[in-house]
Amino acid sequence: MSAPVISVKVVDSKSDLKRFVNLPYKLYKNNPYWVPPLRGMEMKQFSSESNPAYDHCDARLFMALQNGEVVGRIATIINHRENHDLEPKVARFGWLDFIDDKAVSAALFAAAVNWVGSQGIAKIKGPLGFSNMDKAGLLIEGFEELSTMAVIYNHAYYPTHLEELGFEKLVDWKEFESTVPEIMPERVVKFASLIQKRYNLHEYRPANRSDLRKVGYEIFSLLNLAYKDLEGFIPHTEKQIELFINQYLSLLNPDFISIVRDADHLLAGFGITMPSFTKALQKANGSLFPFGFWHLRKAMKSNDRADLYLIAVRPDLQNKGITAMIFRKIIETFINYGIRRAETNPELESNQDVQNLWKDYEMRLHKRRRCYMKDVK
Numbered sequence: 001m002s003a004p005v006i007s008v009k010v011v012d013s014k015s016d017l018k019r020f021v022n023l024p025y026k027l028y029k030n031n032p033y034w035v036p037p038l039r040g041m042e043m044k045q046f047s048s049e050s051n052p053a054y055d056h057c058d059a060r061l062f063m064a065l066q067n068g069e070v071v072g073r074i075a076t077i078i079n080h081r082e083n084h085d086l087e088p089k090v091a092r093f094g095w096l097d098f099i100d101d102k103a104v105s106a107a108l109f110a111a112a113v114n115w116v117g118s119q120g121i122a123k124i125k126g127p128l129g130f131s132n133m134d135k136a137g138l139l140i141e142g143f144e145e146l147s148t149m150a151v152i153y154n155h156a157y158y159p160t161h162l163e164e165l166g167f168e169k170l171v172d173w174k175e176f177e178s179t180v181p182e183i184m185p186e187r188v189v190k191f192a193s194l195i196q197k198r199y200n201l202h203e204y205r206p207a208n209r210s211d212l213r214k215v216g217y218e219i220f221s222l223l224n225l226a227y228k229d230l231e232g233f234i235p236h237t238e239k240q241i242e243l244f245i246n247q248y249l250s251l252l253n254p255d256f257i258s259i260v261r262d263a264d265h266l267l268a269g270f271g272i273t274m275p276s277f278t279k280a281l282q283k284a285n286g287s288l289f290p291f292g293f294w295h296l297r298k299a300m301k302s303n304d305r306a307d308l309y310l311i312a313v314r315p316d317l318q319n320k321g322i323t324a325m326i327f328r329k330i331i332e333t334f335i336n337y338g339i340r341r342a343e344t345n346p347e348l349e350s351n352q353d354v355q356n357l358w359k360d361y362e363m364r365l366h367k368r369r370r371c372y373m374k375d376v377k
Contacts, residue, residue: 004066006103008111011061017046019070020063024097025286027155033146034153035278039286041247045130046075052239053130056081058119061095062111064104072098072105076112077130078119082234088122091376094129096138097154098161105161117376125170125232125373127152132233133244137173137346138162142367148307149277150345151175152369159370167372171231173346175367180306180334180342187360192328195321200263203329206254215259216245218267226312230348232371253300255337258329260322269313271326273333276305276343306339 011020021042028034046061048054057079064072075095083089093112098104116124128136135152140159147153196202206212224235236244249272258271280299284292308330313322334342346369 003103006071006101006107007065008107009063009065011046011063016063017043017061020046020061020073020095023063023070023073027097027099028153031153033144035147035149035281036284036286037149037281038284038288038292040288045134051130052237052243053079055237055239057130059130060115062108062115064098064108066101066104071101072108074108074112076116076124077128078116078121079130079234081237082232089120090123090125090373091116091119091121092128092130093124093126094134094136096127096158098158100155100157102161102164106165109165113374113376121376123373124376125371128232128371131236131240132227133236133240133248136232137369137371140172140368140370142175145366146278148343148345149281150307150309151367162372165374167374170371170373172349172371173369174349174365175346175369176344177364177366178342178344179362180331180339181361182335184328184331184335185360188324188328188331191321192324195324199268199317199320199322201260201268201322201325203325204259204261206257206259208254209250209252212252212254212257213245213250215267216249217241219249219259219270219272220244222267222270222314223310223312225315226318230351255333256306256330258326258333260325262317267314268317269311269322269326271311271323271330272309273306273330273342274309275300275303275337275339276307278305304338304340305342306334306337307343307345309345 009016011017021039024034025036044050046059057077059075059077061075062073063070073095074093077092077094079092098108113124127138128134135150137152138158139152139154143156204215206215220236220241227233228235252272252274256273256275260268260270262268277296277299280295283295311323311326
C-alpha cells in the first residue's frame with residue numbers, strides 16, 4: 001500500500017491562516033506541558049496591519065497536507081534589518097510543527113528552503129520569530145517540564161527530524177527554575193545597598209500602569225542598547241516598541257517590575273517579571289472568552305509561580321553589581337505576593353553574566369533549547 005500523498009500549500013487566505021494557527025491545538029491536545037497561545041494574538045502576528053515587523057520583513061507561511069488534513073506548518077521570515085550589511089544573507093523559520101513523519105518535515109523544509117533560496121538567501125536558521133520578543137529555540141531537553149507562555153514547546157522527535165535534514169547547532173539557551181527564599185537574604189540587602197550608595201542610584205517605583213507605560217520607551221531603548229551584541233538580536237523600531245508597550249507592558253502589575261535610575265534620573269537597569277500565566281492559559285485553551293480572561297485575571301492576583309522575562313543594565317554600568325538592586329526589588333515582590341518558584345526563561349548558554357545572577361540561589365537547570373542553522377543549497 002502506498003504512503004499517503006503529502007502536499008505543501010502556501011497560506012494565502014484567512015481560512016488557511018486559521019488552519020495554520022489551529023494545528024498545535026490538535027497536535028498537543030491533552031499534553032500537560034504545552035501552554036496554548038491565544039489564537040487571536042497568533043492571527044495578528046501574521047497581519048501586516050497588526051504587526052509592524054512587516055515594515056522590514058517578508059514572510060511566507062506553508063502548510064503540509066495529508067488526506068486534506070493539516071499535518072505540518074512552518075513560517076519563513078526574511079528580516080531585512082537583520083540582513084543589512086550582513087553576508088551571507090539569512091532567513092528565519094518559526095511556528096514549526098509537524099506530526100512524527102519525516103516525509104512531512106522534509107516536505108515543509110523543502111518548500112521553505114526553496115522560497116528563501118529564490119530570494120537570494122544563503123542560510124536559514126531557527127526556530128526564531130520576527131523579533132526578539134517572539135518565541136525562539138527548539139526544545140531539546142525538558143520535554144516533561146511545564147512550559148511557559150514565553151517559550152516554544154515541542155515533541156521530543158522534533159530535534160531528530162531537523163538534524164537528519166542537515167540542520168546544525170547555532171546556539172543553545174538554558175532555562176532554570178529558582179526557589180524563592182522565604183525571607184530576603186541579608187547578603188542581597190547589604191550588597192544592593194552598597195552598590196546603590198557607590199554609584200548614586202535609586203529605585204523608581206511606578207505608581208500605576210500609566211506611569212509604567214511612560215517609562216516603557218526608556219526600557220525598550222535600553223534593551224536595544226544592552227542586547228545589541230547578542231546572537232540574533234535585532235533592535236526594535238519605534239512602531240514595534242509602541243506595540244510591545246500596548247500589548248505587554250501596560251498590562252503588567254508595576255510591583256513586578258524593578259527599575260533603577262542614576263543620579264540624573266536616567267535609566268540604569270530594569271527587570272521585568274510577572275506571575276505565571278501557564279496554568280491560566282492551559283485552562284483558557286487559546287480563547288479569552290467565555291472564561292479565559294477570568295483565568296488570567298485570577299493568575300495575576302493569586303499565584304505561587306512567576307516568570308522572569310527581561311533584565312538589562314546600561315552598558316556603562318554592566319559588571320558593577322547593578323543587578324543586585326534589581327534582584328532586591330524582585331525578591332521583595334515575590335515574597336510579598338507569595339511566589340515560591342520562578343522561571344528564568346531562556347538564557348543564552350554563552351551569556352555567563354546573566355547566569356551568574358542566579359549563582360547564589362537554589363537553582364535547577366531543567367530545560368535546554370536550540371537554534372539550528374543550515375546552508376540553503
